[in-house]
Amino acid sequence: MSQLNSNTIYAYPRLSTADLWFMRLGGNGLGNLLITWARCIASARRHGWQVIWPTWFSYKAKNWRLNPYDVRTYSDLFRPTDAYVTWPGKPWRLMRARATPESLVERDIKPGSVVQFRGMQGFFAPFVADHGHVLSELLAMTRAVHFDGWRAAEPAPIAIHVRRGDFIGRAAPATVELHNSQLPLEWYIKALKAVREEVGQPLPVWLFSDGKNQELDALMRLPGVQRVSFGSSIADILAMARCRFLIASGSTFSMWGSYLGQLPTLWHSGKLLQPLLLDDAVSRGWSSGPSGLEFEWTDGDALPAWIGPALTPIEGDLTTID
Numbered sequence: 001m002s003q004l005n006s007n008t009i010y011a012y013p014r015l016s017t018a019d020l021w022f023m024r025l026g027g028n029g030l031g032n033l034l035i036t037w038a039r040c041i042a043s044a045r046r047h048g049w050q051v052i053w054p055t056w057f058s059y060k061a062k063n064w065r066l067n068p069y070d071v072r073t074y075s076d077l078f079r080p081t082d083a084y085v086t087w088p089g090k091p092w093r094l095m096r097a098r099a100t101p102e103s104l105v106e107r108d109i110k111p112g113s114v115v116q117f118r119g120m121q122g123f124f125a126p127f128v129a130d131h132g133h134v135l136s137e138l139l140a141m142t143r144a145v146h147f148d149g150w151r152a153a154e155p156a157p158i159a160i161h162v163r164r165g166d167f168i169g170r171a172a173p174a175t176v177e178l179h180n181s182q183l184p185l186e187w188y189i190k191a192l193k194a195v196r197e198e199v200g201q202p203l204p205v206w207l208f209s210d211g212k213n214q215e216l217d218a219l220m221r222l223p224g225v226q227r228v229s230f231g232s233s234i235a236d237i238l239a240m241a242r243c244r245f246l247i248a249s250g251s252t253f254s255m256w257g258s259y260l261g262q263l264p265t266l267w268h269s270g271k272l273l274q275p276l277l278l279d280d281a282v283s284r285g286w287s288s289g290p291s292g293l294e295f296e297w298t299d300g301d302a303l304p305a306w307i308g309p310a311l312t313p314i315e316g317d318l319t320t321i322d
Contacts, residue, residue: 010085010093010114012052013040021091024058030074030233031252032120038134040117042127043102049115052093053084077234078141123252124259124276131278135260142234149230149239156206156226157311158195159240160188161257162219163249164211183249183268189219190299191247191266198303199311206243208236208257245311264293264310272296 013036016027027033037054044051057075080086085093097114102121109115127134139150149155164182196202207227209216220227230239237253240246241261248254250271258265259276277293292304 007111009047009049009109009111010052010097011040011044011047011049011117012094012114013037013054013117015054015056016058019055021055021094022057024055026060027058028120029253030077030237031256033074034138034256035120035123035252036117038124038127038130038138039102039122041137042130042134043115043117045130045133051084052090052114053080053086074233077143077146077232079143081137081140083137083140120252123274124255125274128259128274128276129278131259131262138260142238146230146232146235146238149228149235150242152239152242155239155242155244156204157244158192158203158205158247159243159245159257159263160192160205160207160219160225160247161240161249161251161254162188162207162209162211162216163251163253164209164215181250183271185216185219187268187299188247189222191297192219192222192225194297194299194303195245195247195266195307195311198307200308201312203311206239208240245307258294264307265295267294267296269296269298 015033015036016024018025018027033056040054041051043049056078058073094114097112098110100109100113100115102115102117104115162183162185192205202224205222205225207216207219207225208229209227213220213227216227219225228236228239230236233253237256237260240254240257241263243261243263246254246258246261246263246265248258248265248267248271250268254265255273255276257263262277262279265276272294275294279293293306295304297303
């Protein structure tokens, strides 16, 4: 635990309204929670603040009822590093300090205050340029048991993330216009076929999803599509980030895979909410023009020319499917 100092300004990612400091009641999914955390640590680094360890453990009755395969308590994903204020300093500081909303960070904040970060204001924009710091801090606090996918010797070239779970199936155009909407499975199938046709090879796929097998059956029956799970939500995000190309859902879970791995990403029309990638195709040697490494696609659209060079197997990659 870092030492408390009356002259220090603290930063705290408050992940739920009902935050009891040792557990939370309700709250968002991991992708959304990580946005609050990342915004906090990026701002703290810029200002020289000390971060108080967030309350990850959550109890949400709906998850036990609707998602018995993943109740999403998040109690075993992370452990604090020495960079954080933890117990007993955490409650002592939060009880006694002047709480300052994140919106006031540009004002003169008194020493001993705690700047509280809440919600998902700006999504990834406040920390998109802090990729290296966010990635290193996330890896440092993630428990070792969740690294199997991140350390995989031969990750699949293509990752697909199909969000189901608490996302709602809607008819077009609500699928695009509303958040938390399921994308049609047929769109994923057509997108994969188009990418494979562009590459000229049926490259292997890792399929990540919180849906049931029967919901994903048509996609899983395509050759070379392997449904994978590495045991937890953070393990799957890290595994996804190790692939070379992502066909994404319209969720922050997909956004984290794309951002952490800096993956070229194909999004459904209307679902590319903001840019997440810092690199471009020129530096990767794939093209001599504008990158377009993250793009929206509808059936019938032409794919960017860089996809072929980006996904052509190189020595050490998984072989293509016979």
